[in-house]
Amino acid sequence: MLAELTIRNFAIIDTLTISFQKGLTVLSGETGAGKSIIIDAIGLLIGGRGSSEFVRYGTAKAEIEGLFLVEEPHPVFEQAEALGIDLSDGMIVLKRDITDAGKSICRINGKLVTLTLLKEVGQALVDIHGQHETQYLLQPDMHLALLDSFGGEEMAETLQEYQMLYERYKELQKKLRHLTENEQQVNQRLDLIHYQLEEISLAELKQDxxxxxxxxxxxxxxxxxxxxxxxxxxxxxxxxxxxxxxxxxxxxxxxxxxxxxxxxxxxxxxxxxxxxxxxxxxxxxxxxxxxxxxxxxxxxxxxxxxxxxxxxxxxxxxxxxxIIDYAATIEKELELLQNKDSNIEALRHDLSEIQQALQNVASSLHNHRKALGTELTEAIHQELKELYMEKTIFDIRIGSLTVDQEGERVPEFTKHGSDQVEFYISTNPGEPLKPLAKVASGGELSRVILALKSIFSEHQGITAIIFDEVDTGVSGRVAQAIAEKIYRVSIGSQVLCITHLPQVAAMADTHLHISKHISNERTTTNVIALDSLQKADEIGRMISGVEMTELTKQHAQELLLLAEEIKKSS
Incomplete structure (x- = not known):
């Protein structure tokens, strides 16, 4: 989870430190108070595109720092190990400074890293969804991995078996390609190996x-x-x-x-x-x-x-x-090249066998994905039904990758099999299915994304999910359904949500109110955690606007009581 966020000299924020809790945290406030600026800061912290425009006027740099608490087997542990970063205490601190010249300085647990590395680690920790952003779930390239993740350990084991064969397959292909290169290149390589072996051999080297x-x-x-x-x-x-x-x-x-x-x-x-x-x-x-x-x-x-x-x-x-080990290596290569014809024949035989084995496991993967696709489609339809989109049709299209080989179409093997997967959807009866990435934005898209996140949040391993006004364009019973769905997502993963819907705010475990004030002719953003009475007043304001009536207060209390009942049943 994201435990603490510190922002300095960022847009209209002077200095701000926010502590976050588990579960659902709602951020509300007047338009322009700085809610989205906080989300923008988190976006930059996890590798988003920076600019000098984010630096508060009159300061040299903007600073953003976030403390995340993680538990094994979160994928960020492997990333940190590869970077030589110790995560034994389960804490990871991301820090990014942006200078007034637009330059970025990135650190992970105090170690300087590139922006690319910060992005890799950051996006394994936080997933931000907003109205105008291209999302992980909308990218066709990610749909195969999402479908596989839905299959759990069984799918992971089959995929691991396939990938072991695939690595062997690529290795044999490389060796065969090396041997079947043009004669001139082979002869040049043979001459070089002979020279190197003779030079090393004449030295008569001994171990150590x-x-x-x-x-x-x-x-x-x-x-x-x-x-x-x-x-x-x-x-x-x-x-x-x-x-x-x-x-x-x-x-x-x-x-x-x-x-x-x-x-x-x-x-x-x-x-x-x-x-x-x-x-x-x-x-x-x-x-x-x-x-x-x-x-x-x-x-x-x-x-x-x-x-x-x-x-x-x-x-x-x-x-x-x-040097002795190198000589042994090129000696083997020499033997391979000198007996090229027989080795080519042996390699082609081995390649044919491994290709058949690869095809068998790829077919198993394909069949498994077909079954998973049916199961996942049903689960998504159920999620959409709960969001009052029962007439929406969702489809997972699984095709086979092929390549032309001697005038014949044969399976094309990739690291993940020989399948291509893309999610399709039709939100209105009579309309044809279209790729999910091309679905119109707005309230429908928000609900579709929420349905997908409800299913995939636990499989993605994301520490924190952020919804930036995904409830725009909905109201009434749909708003209540979205509120309940967002809360259910927060049970398995920390959720931060900017909202203008009182139904969503009522479901919050923690409610943060964002406001701005002017001091010394400069605008500053403030954040306070609301207690139960303040939370009821804020929900009342969200219902009625500026004027608060007794009926509004009663409605707010009813929403909070309903939210508590829903939480208990969840």
């Missing part, structure tokens, strides 16, 4: 050789320093009047008296342990000194060898191990 040579070079290059310091260390420990001899004397003295006191026995044991450890250390130093040998010729060889390896690294990998 560069690290071992670096270590040996360090020792030889610091021979004098190593010898002098180790000699000093050994002489300080071993010999007459040296460290170990003094420790030996101390140990002997303690052994003479340790039987007199238990505490002295512990001291004797402690000193004894250190004595033997020092003897072992001195022995190790002596052996190391004996192994030291300065060999200028060996140092020259190492320098030359590392230089040769460095040249290979610039071409084939950052380490010797990577």
């Amino acid at each position: 050789e560069d690290d071992q040579l670096q270590e040996e070079r360090t020792k030889l290059g610091n021979y004098e320093k190593l010898y002098n310091n180790l000699q000093d260390a050994y002489q300080s420990l071993y010999g007459e009047q040296r460290g170990i001899e003094f420790v030996s004397l101390a140990l002997h003295s303690l052994q003479n008296v340790s039987h007199l006191d238990e505490a002295l026995q512990h001291m004797e044991e402690n000193v004894g342990n250190h004595y033997y450890a020092l003897e072992e250390a001195a022995s190790s130093i002596r052996h190391y000194l004996e192994s030291l040998e300065f060999d200028p010729a060996r140092l020259d060889y190492i320098e030359g060898r590392l230089n040769d390896i460095s040249k290979l690294k610039r071409k084939y990998g950052h380490t010797v191990n990577e």
Whole structure:
């Protein structure tokens, strides 16, 4: 959910912080008070198009910051992990600054990101629907994914099986295309591979050789320093009047008296342990000194060898191990190209088998989608009926993608199958079905979108849904139906709703009133959360306009009582 929103120097807003709650939050107020400006700010926060016009006059930049609370397995967790952003506390903060020059600075949990990344994350958190916006649900490209999401885990498993086959299918296609390229390109590639393999082979590289040579070079290059310091260390420990001899004397003295006191026995044991450890250390130093040998010729060889390896690294990998792995890879490619004809035949056989398997799973997907389409159509008709659009016809058209291959139409496979899906609708009897994206705007469109959101909100994983005056152009029983539908959507997802309908306002769990006032000759927007009495007064104002009568107050109270009954039954 969107927990808190802070806006600074944005349009007519000076500084404004709003805390939001779960469920349905209604925003109401006079026209021009700043309701839509708040929604515009949220739109920019999730990656909408910015402009210097949004910056409050006389200020250097507008700032918008939102705190969202999320729970796994929300898709935003995967996005954040890919960006290296920690969401272990279930909190994500989006921030966007827009300068008076129109430049945007975007951050997610304090990390600078591009506007594109902010948009990807933001639109996974918030879905805004307004009267004049192209919506996710209206875009034909999204209808296939929406239908699949309606199928739940069963559909997801089938789709995952298909996509595994599809990846293998594309990999085989790539290999076959590579082998069937023109002869000149293949020969050029063969020459290059032969040259690279010969160059790497002549170097006779060994695993981790560069690290071992670096270590040996360090020792030889610091021979004098190593010898002098180790000699000093050994002489300080071993010999007459040296460290170990003094420790030996101390140990002997303690052994003479340790039987007199238990505490002295512990001291004797402690000193004894250190004595033997020092003897072992001195022995190790002596052996190391004996192994030291300065060999200028060996140092020259190492320098030359590392230089040769460095040249290979610039071409084939950052380490010797990577170069060896690269050689193994191109050796396999060489074998593939040298036996091109037999490999082409084998690849075509494998491709034919995988294509058949892909076709079988694609057919399964198609049949599953047909069944889902029927189920979803019935569900949407029921939603529309509850919104008094019982004569509306909704249809999900599922077609097959094909491609011409040697004069024959064959299935075209994409990452999501070989289907294309688009929603069609007819809102008036006798009118032909038209694509949902081309349905006329207004009250009918608002109800259609609301019906779709009622079904898909739980499948989309959206944290917050915002309705910006989607109830425009409706009244009476339709207004009540819309109010109930918006409330039901809010049960599964936080909903923020700008409305002028008292029926919708009565259903609110939280009612925010937006107003503006003039201070120091500047207009400022204020937001206050209404208590139960203030909420009744605001609903009364929405019913009657400016003048409030006893009948209006009674009507407002009736709406609130009706809303409570509906909430209990929900």
